[in-house]
Amino acid sequence: MISIKNKEQLLRNGETELERKAREIALKSLETALNSVDPEKIVKARVSVTNSILKVDGYSFNLENFQHVYVIGGGKASGVMAKALEQVLGNRITEGFVNIPKGTKCETDIIELHEASHPIPDETGVKGARHILEIAEKAGEKDLVICLISGGGSSLMPLPRDDITIEDKRKITDALLKCGATINEINTVRKHISNFKGGWLAKKAYPATVLNLILSDVIGDPLDFIASGPTVPDSTTFNEAIKTLKKYNLWKNAPESIKKVLSNGVKGLIPETPKADDKVFKKVFTVIVGNNRSACLAAVKSLKADGLNTLLLTSSLEGEARHVGTVLASLAKEVIASGNPVPKPAGIVAGGETTVTVTGKGLGGRNQEISLAAALKIQNLNGVVLASLSTDGIDGPTDAAGAIIDGKTIQKALEKGLNPETFLAENNSYNFFLKLDDLIFTGPTGTNVNDVSVIIVL
């Protein structure tokens, strides 16, 4: 059970009965959202075996038709997913091997959990990825390979191709990051210098049947970008990988090993990553067991149960956190002024992942900054609460998951001699909410489907 550890404190911080009630409803819906994407719970809830028929979403697999069931994969939540899968499949699992971050506390009986480096990949990850590939390669036509993928899988399962060292790979990734390349651009390069990512793992598993169980940490669930898509078709090309490096002026000084692989790829000397029309993918089935939308929908359900008129705004919120906070606040104002987009009592949920462009020297996170910006816009409104958190429990470089605000937040801050605008200008939302005791603490939750914000207007 994932819980908000300081819930009582946060409820007490509501000055009126109305605000305490709004805070309670908001925090309950966020807890519901978090538990709806608890990797252990969702695997157990969505995967079942009855009379040897494994069912997950619309798919059914008669386990009696398979000689072996292999479990492979990697990611921050994949250890817990493996543990849950063991509880469902028991000794029907022949063998399993999953890469998890060093220090993860999780125990399994059949599936081996292999600790690897995260977020900076190293040889421990390579060793594990190689072993996963070996299992995929030995799987035959009559075998089922279940692949457990979650966020962080990309760094946890590195397997650079040919002469490329892990050092070369790290170098190019760092350089791309520093140039402000998008994660999609970085992954385009990574997939083309890998023996594992960009569909190669699925290719190696062929002709076995592959069942992907994915916990998505990428907004919009582009499958080939979650853990760099080892078991799904790749949509990018060698040409695009080179173009990306040239775009950021990184081609000339890129490691020779990488230049060689990408050039050979363009020349056709190395095969292109497997594409959607590859026969391999006729035997690959993919189920997203949890994502931001499923967390948002769980939050909505909780709000509905509390008697609110609900609205799921979006699960692909993007943009600078403070401006997103301002927009969310404008919805609360409209509910009060005109009963739009939903009439009072209203519960609005928005998910996604915003960004914070750091210009100040303070400490904060995306969700804390959304909250602070929103607080400035809902000053003195009664019965309005906004709470926002990162589902992994770690908002930016802080130990808080997020923050909660109401119409009294700014007034309380001013009374304490705090200038909210200065804290916002300094990207210092953590210290602002620390002083108001309005940070939300969950500790690391073991899951990650980005961020969820709820707005309550009673």
Add this chain to the structure above:
Amino acid sequence: MISIKNKEQLLRNGETELERKAREIALKSLETALNSVDPEKIVKARVSVTNSILKVDGYSFNLENFQHVYVIGGGKASGVMAKALEQVLGNRITEGFVNIPKGTKCETDIIELHEASHPIPDETGVKGARHILEIAEKAGEKDLVICLISGGGSSLMPLPRDDITIEDKRKITDALLKCGATINEINTVRKHISNFKGGWLAKKAYPATVLNLILSDVIGDPLDFIASGPTVPDSTTFNEAIKTLKKYNLWKNAPESIKKVLSNGVKGLIPETPKADDKVFKKVFTVIVGNNRSACLAAVKSLKADGLNTLLLTSSLEGEARHVGTVLASLAKEVIASGNPVPKPAGIVAGGETTVTVTGKGLGGRNQEISLAAALKIQNLNGVVLASLSTDGIDGPTDAAGAIIDGKTIQKALEKGLNPETFLAENNSYNFFLKLDDLIFTGPTGTNVNDVSVIIVL
């Protein structure tokens, strides 16, 4: 009839039947929104006289009980409002005087339209404001004063008090603007150095009955900030005016005349602006004849008539235009992915006024930048259109009202060799859309209730 002049061109720019249809629905709803806040139409539609009973919204005034009916006021739309009011009241109007911007084309028979300087106030405005005040002063207990207020009224009706010159006033306003003071802060100062703003005009009209007809150009309709609220209670104080100047380090070098007035005010030597409990306001009745919300609701009605599932998101949208555009795009994506916040075919309306922090050297406007940022996020989505415009027809320092985009916009730009991200980085949205022929042109509309965006997903 306000119309989008290049509508045919914008419809032709839709590549598929679906996009042409979505564009048509979007532009029609924006035209409906614009016409719903046409000052002439709304005055005629909302103010009526039958058997000498003047009715407007919930209020009724028996004109036979009044000896004189005076019409005063000012603002960019107030000339047209005066013309419409003449058509409703005819020679029941005793006398009228309204300040309008120089060059406004508008003719009236009874009410005198006085041309004044805008947006930089000068002596022409002072002369007019003084005459308006004279009319208010001569109005007695048995008289009705109808006050027509619209955006721009603050600069059009300047009347600095005591020894403060128009030059002093301009100086302090400029200094506050340069320091990044908010419009509310600026108006707090302006109201306390004026003989007209901040409720003084109503005070002078007492004991006459005052009927305010207001076209709101301020988000959220804070009455005392529309044209600096000459006929409504002021919520700010002399103390706050001084605090504001000190906050921006402008007190020391402020013109002596201004320092003297504000200091005398704090000492009680000059009366504070009239507050909500002043008996004056028992005889003041205020009707907002049009605002951003009424424009948004008209847009929603048009979308509904076209068979769409509609949502009025907010009429108090704020924040940096490009981030607001990204958020609006995320709603379109969610409609496609999950049928939230409304199922397809969907029409979502959002109003308000965003800001553009100019860092580049390009040309653009708030609505054009919203559109460009959104275009980057809805690439390749079918049947999605976003159109955004400024209701005054002038988006930023451009001759366009706004822009329209669909899922093909970015692809078309790339084919023309345009880099959308560069145009966005350079705040060059005008030239981007100029090259794609996707600017919306209405010409000056004669009204202003900020901005309206519509998102269509078919």
